[in-house]
Amino acid sequence: MLSEFLLSEMNRLGSQDALPLHRQLYEALRRAMLDGKLGAGERLSSSRDLAQDLGLSRNTVVAAINQLSVEGYLVSRVGSGTFVNDNVPRVNPASAARPHLRGAPTVAPSRLSARGLALSTTFCATQLEVQPFTPGIADFSAFPLTLWQRLQNKHWRMTYPDMLDYNDSGGYAPLRRAIADYLRVFRSVQLDADQVIVTTGTQQSLELCARLLADHGDTVWVEDPAYWGAVKAFMATGLAIHPVPVDDEGICPSAADNAQPPRLIYVTPSHQYPTGAVMSLPRRHQLLSTARAHGAWVLEDDYDSEYRFSGPPISSLEGLDTDGRVLYMGTFSKVLYPGIKLGYLVVPKPLVAAFKQAHYDLNRPGQMPMQAALAEFIEMGHFSSALRRARQSYGERRQALLEALKPVLAPGTEGPAISGAEQGLHLCLRLPAAVDDAALAQRIAQQGLTVRPLSAYCLARKDLRGLVIGYGYAPLSDIKRCGPVLSAAVRSLKKT
């Protein structure tokens, strides 16, 4: 019955849109889920069986299933198959009908688009509560609010009408200079202040890159496992997301990956999110030459480079780039506070004019008095002091977490091991492939702690298990108090 529905949907789609077969099957499967013909939690037939039932090649079926998995409609469970994700909402069939596609007017109000449904139900950042160990969250309680308020006051007093208007020059000039000076010295980025575009943060930086450098349907390589926010930005801008596995040296494209040539390559080379892998120097050169061969742009997200605790300092990938194909981005949300909504994007010189124009027209940037306050905050050394204090405080938390986890580590290659603790505000506790890390994270959540299963960040791969553990949010006392709870939960694994 399901295959009949799929075949008739594919037939309908094929007759009107001339979509490739795997895309027709993707649409038909998605429709089956939204209409409730494939219910939440239901098991999908194997790709082999589906291919036979539908008279399609197995490659076609696998391609459709992979895309649905990447977008979160389907989930794979090791050894038991592929299932419809529990959070795929069922849509009222009457309202889900998209009459306009067929030109047949109807009275039923339509609802979310397919894109809208994916954007509002998959890779959502709010699925878990913020508690001790939630990754990706900094502790902004130490931010010098009084000083910040004084600076803002000063710049509001100095404000002239232009500062209240939109800004079309890529941001407040002294702020762009301050960012350029910082990046040149601390991140070995090669740049003039003119190449800096002040954005509202990494989401806006990513969308600007995706829109200006790629067309709808173009392929973007995304690290697997990946940062959800980036996946979402690429979904929103209509790119085809091709996951490329990450190993201990960073992104590692195979010949099969190279057969899906990218228009964009998104990487977090100095501290891969979430595994924490640092991209090795040979791998960096290799990536740049792969990008060159494909004529692709590289998007370097240096989201937490401010916090490095051990190992040699790592300079940016951009600093190695000899032919201007790396776009570098960072944010102030981790050193100042998230709600400030200020980040930056560094673009190669030939792109500057187009990026500034489109940024102005699409985003109408503003908040100039706040940009002025931030420029002075950096110039007067307050940013460096805040960073120094934060680095010290996070360093202590990190140390406490490492101490707490020591008893669970096993020296073998199979046992629990830590990766990515050299930098940033989280580390990754790798677990044996047989462990159900999602269930473990849930047991830990029952004790009032939030860690994220590494498998939740995986797009296509099934081999990674672990816990992504943040030490940025909770104060040292909480880490010391809760660390043993965490490690006891992990130790309990061995007994079961």
Added chain:
Amino acid sequence: MLSEFLLSEMNRLGSQDALPLHRQLYEALRRAMLDGKLGAGERLSSSRDLAQDLGLSRNTVVAAINQLSVEGYLVSRVGSGTFVNDNVPRVNPASAARPHLRGAPTVAPSRLSARGLALSTTFCATQLEVQPFTPGIADFSAFPLTLWQRLQNKHWRMTYPDMLDYNDSGGYAPLRRAIADYLRVFRSVQLDADQVIVTTGTQQSLELCARLLADHGDTVWVEDPAYWGAVKAFMATGLAIHPVPVDDEGICPSAADNAQPPRLIYVTPSHQYPTGAVMSLPRRHQLLSTARAHGAWVLEDDYDSEYRFSGPPISSLEGLDTDGRVLYMGTFSKVLYPGIKLGYLVVPKPLVAAFKQAHYDLNRPGQMPMQAALAEFIEMGHFSSALRRARQSYGERRQALLEALKPVLAPGTEGPAISGAEQGLHLCLRLPAAVDDAALAQRIAQQGLTVRPLSAYCLARKDLRGLVIGYGYAPLSDIKRCGPVLSAAVRSLKKT
């Protein structure tokens, strides 16, 4: 030679992507322009000749040309044909090659995508300087900065850590309540505070609607002539823009328009931008029933409803909506100041959860202390006072402009006439169809004044000529001083 190039491009496109013919021709023509095979300013053969040369139906050719005109690649000049827009940049052929589409790696760095090129070169808001009479700009020099600074200070002092974080509830609750109260009373919008989503302004509101309610390639009806910012938001979100003519009673879809059923309908009913037409009540009911028949959503942009000078007060289209298909949006940039980057979107109840979730994940909203200051600014009546003062001041400017234009008005249906002066910060001086309004605007610009030719806002239609004249930006003395210069320039038309 051109037709050979077009045919070979179409052949290539047809073989790989299964695009419809008019889309293949669209792509081939665009490529010809970017590669310089069709130079800037060059005249295109007539659609009849092109159809014959390429062996295509004339409808196919017309569809491709219309799309390129809407996107700004082509411009039509009355009586002389269709030309390549002067600002279409030529792209280095080597770098424009998109090797990844064909899977053939190359060393040439790629450049902007087709989407990026369109977004950074068409409908750009910065093409003209801001001077007296520039439309779309308010005078924020009168904004009570000291009071605003005091309120911000107060809320920064009261700030608790959550206020520094991102916000996932659609905005600061007291601000959402204040907006809801204002809209209920002054705009007859039917809503609870829960339906209000605080955005960074109309661009973000439009993109959120386009992404959540429409899929790539879906049709959006846009008023012709149109607000550039909306066109850009829809281009950026991959919608097919279908222009629908506006008459004195607002948007006026024909049977031909209904044959292009929309997923979204974007309107500015209380003061059409830029003609200033007020949508009549029968037309409002008609539009809602058309939307119902197509299962479409209506996006109501009420961008300057705060300033109404004459005629009966007009309530929102949303207020007439009985089945929850209108999304209503407004902005604080015209009453406070543009750089504040705060606006609002009111969504029907069934959409609230999905919109808030996606808004959080895609945009990571922040700036809570500023939202708190704004909430108090409204609650304490400062917003109303600022509005009252501004209304008085703009009213005087409007009066001075109307006085200055009086001598050029002709009583006949063909002579210069004013439309849209009842509301907002601009009016439209309609001119006979034979006038070259772009040339007139350029002559006026040489005298240090900026007005925009009405034809520049037209998407597909060729019958509108006029000047869009703003009275929001320049002080009364400037309007009085420059008004006669403006009217002299218009009067000089009759002599030539």
